[in-house]
Amino acid sequence: MENNHSAKPPVTRVGILTGGGDCPGLNAVIRAVVRKGILYHKFDMLGIKNGWLGLMEGNIVPLDLNSISGILPRGGTILGTSRTNPFKIEGGVGKIFSQLKKFEINAVVAVGGEDTLGVANKLQDQGVNCVGVPKTIDNDLSCTDYTFGFDTAVSIVTEALDRLHTTAEAHHRVMVCEVMGRHAGWIAVEGGLAGGADYILIPEMPFDINEICSQITKRHYRGKEFSIVVVAEGAAPKEDSLTTQSEELDAFGHVRLGGIGYVLSKEIEKRTGFETRATVLGHIQRGGSPTAFDRILATRFGVAAIDLVQEGRFGHMVSLQGNKILPVPLAEAVAKIKTVDMELYELAKVFFG
Numbered sequence: 293m294e295n296n297h298s299a300k301p302p303v304t305r306v307g308i309l310t311g312g313g314d315c316p317g318l319n320a321v322i323r324a325v326v327r328k329g330i331l332y333h334k335f336d337m338l339g340i341k342n343g344w345l346g347l348m349e350g351n352i353v354p355l356d357l358n359s360i361s362g363i364l365p366r367g368g369t370i371l372g373t374s375r376t377n378p379f380k381i382e383g384g385v386g387k388i389f390s391q392l393k394k395f396e397i398n399a400v401v402a403v404g405g406e407d408t409l410g411v412a413n414k415l416q417d418q419g420v421n422c423v424g425v426p427k428t429i430d431n432d433l434s435c436t437d438y439t440f441g442f443d444t445a446v447s448i449v450t451e452a453l454d455r456l457h458t459t460a461e462a463h464h465r466v467m468v469c470e471v472m473g474r475h476a477g478w479i480a481v482e483g484g485l486a487g488g489a490d491y492i493l494i495p496e497m498p499f500d501i502n503e504i505c506s507q508i509t510k511r512h513y514r515g516k517e518f519s520i521v522v523v524a525e526g527a528a529p530k531e532d533s534l535t536t537q538s539e540e541l542d543a544f545g546h547v548r549l550g551g552i553g554y555v556l557s558k559e560i561e562k563r564t565g566f567e568t569r570a571t572v573l574g575h576i577q578r579g580g581s582p583t584a585f586d587r588i589l590a591t592r593f594g595v596a597a598i599d600l601v602q603e604g605r606f607g608h609m610v611s612l613q614g615n616k617i618l619p620v621p622l623a624e625a626v627a628k629i630k631t632v633d634m635e636l637y638e639l640a641k642v643f644f645g
Contacts (some may be wrong), residue, residue, distance in 0.1 A: 303421065305336040310369040310608040311343030311376070311408030315429045316582030317590035321403050323360040324594025325425075330357060333566035333602045338397060343404070345376035347479065348387040352395050364587060367580045371622030377407065379414060389496040392420065399601045403427050405439075406626050409609060409636045413532055413622040416607045423600045424609035424622050425593045429577060432476035433641040434630045435620040436611035440590040445472065445577040446483045452573055453487025453520060463633025466508060466560055472577050473524030476631045481575070484522040484639050490556055491519070492640050493556075495526035496631050501556075505563040512566065521552055521560070592617050 308325050310318050322339070329335040349391040363370055372539030391397075399421040402412040402582065405428035412422040426433045431442040449471050460467040469489075471479050477494025484492035486616070493499045508519050557570035582590065589612060596610040596617045608619040 303335070303601060303604070305338060305395070305397050306399045306401060306598070307338040307340045307347070307392075307397045308355070308371070308401040309343050309347060309394070309403065310371050310373045310427070311402065311404035311411075312373060312427070313375075313405070313429070313578060314368050314373050315427060315578050316367045316444040316580060317440035317586040318371075318373075318403060318427065319360075319363040319366045320582065320587050320590035321425055321427075321440070321594040321597075322355075322370060323363055324591045325357045325401055325598045326360045326594050327357065329598045329601075337600075337603075338395060339371050340400070342372040343374045343376050343408065344378050344384075344388070345401070346372070347391055348376070348378055348384055348389045350383070350394065352391070352397075352583055354428060364583045364591075367578075367582065375407065377411060385415070385418070388420070399423065400608065401425060401601065405430075405433055405605060406557050406629070409433075409622060410626045413607070413626055416622060421601070421606040423597050423606060424625065425597050426609055426611060426625065429479065430473055430476055431478040432474075432629050432631070435609065435625040436613070438589065438612050440586045440593065441578075441582070442478065443585040444580070444583045445479050445591075446486065446601065447583055448577050448580070449479060449573065450486040451481030451573070452576075453483065453489060453522070456520060456571060456599075457488065457518075463567065464517040466519045466521065466557070466564070467569045468513065468521045468523060468557040468560070468567050468568060470523050470525055470552050470570065470572040470574075472573075474526040475629045477524040477527065477637075478632055480522050480524040480527075481632055481637055481640055485636075485643075486521070487522070488643070489520045489522040489640075491521045491644050492637075493521065493527040494524040494637065495524055495528065496634075497637065498528055498530045500521065501529050501531065501559055501563070505560055508560065508566065509564050511645055512564075519566075521556070524538065524555055525552060527552055561611045568636055587602035 403425040429441040429445040561568040
């Protein structure tokens, strides 16, 4: 008689979680995963609350078609989220295995960025069936052309810059707009391009404060009495003295950023004499209803992810490559940050000054 004791049981119960920072489109993913999982693959679907924290604590609820009704246009996530790293919590991984056994969960669909999917990759190595869905408004996850939420964030930045332009011109001011982007300046570059920014500062290119002030002064003397500067939160000057950031770390060891916009505005005003104001968009970029592009991309990701579960193709993340949704190994997706294409930044520089 053949020995099947080592064979894994068939997947019948699937949990889905959303981790890390929220962004528009998360609910569209949940909706797609649950709907196709129930109607086409006959899975029992479970919602894991508050990311990996919920899986550690057993904060898990059943999901049915009524649970996902009407959530497509909603921002945030009906499952909640957290920045929890079970590998940094004593006994955290053991708790996850206990809850998976208790709730008889055969597979987990993890929706998140490099940190959330990094945990999924490690758990996959330890025998947990994981499929990843890329989520970060920063668009800095490798192996995918775009992540959902990014298009919405760029649209919000563009609208904000349109509004800042009118008040900057009326008051003859320099306006500094700080946007999200810890290690990669995708939002700053694409939002700045679309919003007609005069200068765009990104983490990939340390900036020269003297050069910026010189260009703003030259712009003023040729009759342009206002300027718009877009700066990513992770941008840093060549001179270390201008960077301000908290020493506080999150669960994944990242320094909490923010504040470069205010420091930059004060320095520009001091060096040029021009009235300068700072606007920090912050969490406004995360909130609200997703754009049509993000709703469709998130839906395509969700359907593809639950199909991977059905096919038993674990240890993969769904990705957008060209116009096709393709699976890529989780390990490759979280191996490095996807930084700004310098050709795109050179294009943006055409409009500087």
